[in-house]
Amino acid sequence: MNSYVLSFPEIDKTKLMVVGGKGANLGELSRIEGIQVPEGFCVITEAYKKMIGQTPELDLLLDQLSQLRVGEREKISDISGKIRSFIEGIAIAEDIKEAIAYHLLKLGEKNAYAVRSSATAEDLPNASFAGQQDTYLNIKGKDAILAHISKCWASLFTDRAVTYRIQNGFDHRKVYLSVVVQRMVFPQAAGVMFTADPVTSNRKVLSIDASFGLGEALVSGLVNADVYKVWDGGIAAKKVSAKKLAVYALAEGGTQEREIEPGRQNIQALTDEQILRLERLGRKVEAYFACPQDIEWCLYEDTFFIVQSRPITTLYPIPKAGDGKNRVYISMGHGQMMTDAIKPLGISFFQLLSGDVPMYKAGGRLFIDLSHDLASPVGRRIVIGILGRNDRLMRSALLNVLSRKAFIKSLPRGKRVIRISREGMSWAMFVQAVLLYFKNDVAPIRALIARNETSIGELRRKIANISGDELFSFIMEDQKQLKEIMYDPRGFGAIFLGAYVVNWLNKKMEKWLGEKSAADPLSQSVANNITSMMGLALLDVSDVVRQYPAVIEYFQHANDETFFSDLTGLDGGEAVSHAIRAYLEKYGMRCTGEIDITRTRWSERPTSLIPMILSNIKNFVPDSGRVKFEQGRLEAKRKEQDLLSRLSELPGGRKKAEKTQKMISVLRNFIGFREYPKYAFIQRYWIYKQALLKEAAMLAQEGVIREREDIYYLSFEELREAVRTKRLDYGIITERKEEYEVYEKLTPPRVMTSEGEVITGEYDAGNIPRGALPGLPVSAGVIEGRARVVLKMEDAAIENGDILITAFTDPSWTPVFVSVKGLVTEVGGLMTHGAVIAREYGIPAVVSVENATKLIKDGQRIRVNGTEGYVQIL
Numbered sequence: 001m002n003s004y005v006l007s008f009p010e011i012d013k014t015k016l017m018v019v020g021g022k023g024a025n026l027g028e029l030s031r032i033e034g035i036q037v038p039e040g041f042c043v044i045t046e047a048y049k050k051m052i053g054q055t056p057e058l059d060l061l062l063d064q065l066s067q068l069r070v071g072e073r074e075k076i077s078d079i080s081g082k083i084r085s086f087i088e089g090i091a092i093a094e095d096i097k098e099a100i101a102y103h104l105l106k107l108g109e110k111n112a113y114a115v116r117s118s119a120t121a122e123d124l125p126n127a128s129f130a131g132q133q134d135t136y137l138n139i140k141g142k143d144a145i146l147a148h149i150s151k152c153w154a155s156l157f158t159d160r161a162v163t164y165r166i167q168n169g170f171d172h173r174k175v176y177l178s179v180v181v182q183r184m185v186f187p188q189a190a191g192v193m194f195t196a197d198p199v200t201s202n203r204k205v206l207s208i209d210a211s212f213g214l215g216e217a218l219v220s221g222l223v224n225a226d227v228y229k230v231w232d233g234g235i236a237a238k239k240v241s242a243k244k245l246a247v248y249a250l251a252e253g254g255t256q257e258r259e260i261e262p263g264r265q266n267i268q269a270l271t272d273e274q275i276l277r278l279e280r281l282g283r284k285v286e287a288y289f290a291c292p293q294d295i296e297w298c299l300y301e302d303t304f305f306i307v308q309s310r311p312i313t314t315l316y317p318i319p320k321a322g323d324g325k326n327r328v329y330i331s332m333g334h335g336q337m338m339t340d341a342i343k344p345l346g347i348s349f350f351q352l353l354s355g356d357v358p359m360y361k362a363g364g365r366l367f368i369d370l371s372h373d374l375a376s377p378v379g380r381r382i383v384i385g386i387l388g389r390n391d392r393l394m395r396s397a398l399l400n401v402l403s404r405k406a407f408i409k410s411l412p413r414g415k416r417v418i419r420i421s422r423e424g425m426s427w428a429m430f431v432q433a434v435l436l437y438f439k440n441d442v443a444p445i446r447a448l449i450a451r452n453e454t455s456i457g458e459l460r461r462k463i464a465n466i467s468g469d470e471l472f473s474f475i476m477e478d479q480k481q482l483k484e485i486m487y488d489p490r491g492f493g494a495i496f497l498g499a500y501v502v503n504w505l506n507k508k509m510e511k512w513l514g515e516k517s518a519a520d521p522l523s524q525s526v527a528n529n530i531t532s533m534m535g536l537a538l539l540d541v542s543d544v545v546r547q548y549p550a551v552i553e554y555f556q557h558a559n560d561e562t563f564f565s566d567l568t569g570l571d572g573g574e575a576v577s578h579a580i581r582a583y584l585e586k587y588g589m590r591c592t593g594e595i596d597i598t599r600t601r602w603s604e605r606p607t608s609l610i611p612m613i614l615s616n617i618k619n620f621v622p623d624s625g626r627v628k629f630e631q632g633r634l635e636a637k638r639k640e641q642d643l644l645s646r647l648s649e650l651p652g653g654r655k656k657a658e659k660t661q662k663m664i665s666v667l668r669n670f671i672g673f674r675e676y677p678k679y680a681f682i683q684r685y686w687i688y689k690q691a692l693l694k695e696a697a698m699l700a701q702e703g704v705i706r707e708r709e710d711i712y713y714l715s716f717e718e719l720r721e722a723v724r725t726k727r728l729d730y731g732i733i734t735e736r737k738e739e740y741e742v743y744e745k746l747t748p749p750r751v752m753t754s755e756g757e758v759i760t761g762e763y764d765a766g767n768i769p770r771g772a773l774p775g776l777p778v779s780a781g782v783i784e785g786r787a788r789v790v791l792k793m794e795d796a797a798i799e800n801g802d803i804l805i806t807a808f809t810d811p812s813w814t815p816v817f818v819s820v821k822g823l824v825t826e827v828g829g830l831m832t833h834g835a836v837i838a839r840e841y842g843i844p845a846v847v848s849v850e851n852a853t854k855l856i857k858d859g860q861r862i863r864v865n866g867t868e869g870y871v872q873i874l
């Protein structure tokens with residue numbers, strides 16, 4: 001009799017697929033000592049499966065629904081409505097009815113009940129379907145309860161539930177519904193409680209929303225709730241709202257909105273004693289589930305009842321230093337212009353390269369612990385000076401942290417991250433910068449580049465004959481060579497000098513001539529910029545392709561696995577193959593998100609270059625690569641002559657002009673090298689990756705892993721151990737793949753604390769036009785055009801005159817830059833790759849524009865002001 005129904009005491013988390021997320025959580029809640037949960041039961045998913053099984057008409061409708069996309073709203077609404085009507089029209093089987101009636105009799109058939117949907121993909125730690133299905137309150141009588149159970153089953157196909165599943169990749173046929181039937185409580189107050197602050201994410205601040213009557217008024221937005229914040233066992237803040245309405249139960253069933261008498265509207269829904277008592281219950285529930293909770297509660301006769309609890313899925317995980325002390329973390333990804341999640345192998349490689357910099361994993365990203373720097377007065381000034389110049393939002397966020405004197409005083413003291421003894425940061429670097437300035441000779445830079453190219457050749461030869469555990473020892477040893485090249489004092493000196501000269505020119509030209517961002521046009525078409533040359537080189541490849549219509553036709557349906565063999569059979573295929581192979585030989589190690597060694601390189605997927613090649617053919621005439629470089633060089637020369645001419649007319653103008661001319665020469669000699677160190681380490685990453693994939697192929701052949709790419713979900717040391725022992729618990733890979741899917745959907749904060757609080761920054765809007773989106777100006781000029789919102793580089797169908805809007809760019813985006821007339825990104829700074837290349841190509845650019853890809857719609861006409869730092873939607 002009871003096969004289709006389980007009472008709460010019979011339910012625990014192992015019954016998730018039987019009773020859904022809400023039902024499983026209620027079963028667990030009922031087991032916590034001291035937590036009052038209204039009695040109830042779950043109609044299990046087998047009942048739902050039985051009701052919708054063997055129905056060809058429903059199968060046909062589900063087939064139609066599975067083919068729809070998020071944007072097809074009318075079709076979603078039409079088919080979903082038909083499915084709901086069909087399900088509500090099915091008669092409930094007698095054995096299911098009997099099981100429900102039996103449990104109603106035990107609890108009291110005349111009582112009022114809440115009937116709630118509980119989906120198998122609901123209230124999970126990594127996905128919240130809260131509010132996607134329906135809830136019915138104060139339902140009385142067996143027949144009414146049965147009817148509302150059918151309504152709950154049908155609510156699995158509300159428009160919002162269907163759309164949410166499509167967005168999150170859930171199969172409509174694999175999400176099942178249980179129904180919770182729970183004794184009603186008729187409270188004097190109800191609401192929700194978050195055991196971590198929903199605004200700041202601070203895990204030590206508990207937030208309570210409370211209103212009179214049933215919680216429905218609060219959840220549906222009918223009333224402004226009281227908000228109470230509790231921190232460290234005490235009430236930290238209270239906001240008592242005017243609560244004009246409440247929802248109450250009707251005697252005959254159902255609910256009704258009522259006005260609250262004026263004298264009660266501004267009274268606290270909970271007393272201070274009740275607030276603190278509820279907070280203690282919330283912390284008990286949080287401790288039981290071992291993660292922050294979103295809890296629904298109600299108060300009846302001075303007793304709190306918990307009617308639901310679910311994980312808060314929007315919180316960003318906290319980096320763990322492991323010592324329990326207060327910490328401040330900054331996002332490494334924002335500095336690297338790559339805020340996507342990184343797979344475990346990629347994270348461990350970046351940690352190898354970072355040496356003793358204190359980095360911690362959280363949410364598939366790396367965070368740098370700046371606590372020791374911020375605890376030191378000297379360190380604070382250096383951090384704000386260096387990071388603040390590059391990312392104003394991070395600077396603002398750090399200043400917000402520094403304003404909390406007690407918190408800063410509690411930070412541990414120790415070795416600072418930014419200090420002279422750190423790799424790359426040395427007195428030798430400053431000495432080299434001075435020498436490079438006075439000699440103003442690029443020979444040392446060319447020598448560094450030649451040294452790296454020789455080293456790369458040696459690495460390729462040596463690694464070809466190494467395998468097994470020896471390979472891992474070899475890579476560890478080669479990391480020393482990589483660091484020597486990356487942190488060479490001459491190279492770092494050149495980068496420091498370039499940044500210094502940019503700052504000098506911008507400050508002096510604004511002071512002397514009233515001209516902002518003067519260094520930007522002077523930075524066009526400079527020497528030794530490996531990244532900007534990459535974009536121009538693809539224009540040359542495009543010139544080869546444009547000659548052969550058969551190749552262009554093949555590019556419409558090209559296949560990565562047979563790409564080069566397919567080309568050999570086409571007219572012009574040999575020439576195109578030669579041009580692309582030569583390009584990949586020099587740049588094929590690049591890709592979007594290239595600091596993650598696991599990302600697919602252009603050499604692995606040559607078809608990823610095709611959209612850019614076709615765009616070049618459409619937007620440019622032959623020989624545009626050479627012409628574009630020469631135009632930039634001449635424009636920089638004209639700008640130099642203009643500045644020197646105007647300076648010479650000022651008091652003391654001859655000296656100012658001479659100094660400026662020297663600075664411009666230094667700028668053009670050294671600013672391009674800024675891009676080379678990253679190119680050097682990405683070259684090595686690609687060689688390491690190819691060697692590791694050979695080991696992965698052997699592991700797959702021996703059945704240790706299922707596919708080569710499984711190794712991406714292991715750390716460097718875990719992979720080494722698997723290669724050495726030929727053993728691995730595959731459950732680790734399965735678990736990490738699931739985690740990575742969750743991490744991909746997270747947005748990392750720039751700054752956060754060890755309490756989980758996300759510290760945000762803000763721009764000083766100053767004189768920017770009203771309604772404009774503020775950002776950081778990184779490449780001067782004003783441009784109007786069509787916005788092209790591009791989230792993946794391979795989707796970049798750019799036309800001449802378009803303005804690129806994207807989350808972030810790294811060097812792999814450079815070939816796209818040759819076609820665009822402006823750039824807007826959500827992440828970036830003055831000396832990050834996108835900014836450097838925008839100046840090199842003479843493209844007006846504004847970076848660090850928060851939520852640009854959401855606020856600006858594809859196709860809108862916009863104006864980008866790269867001089868003042870804002871974007872206007874026209």
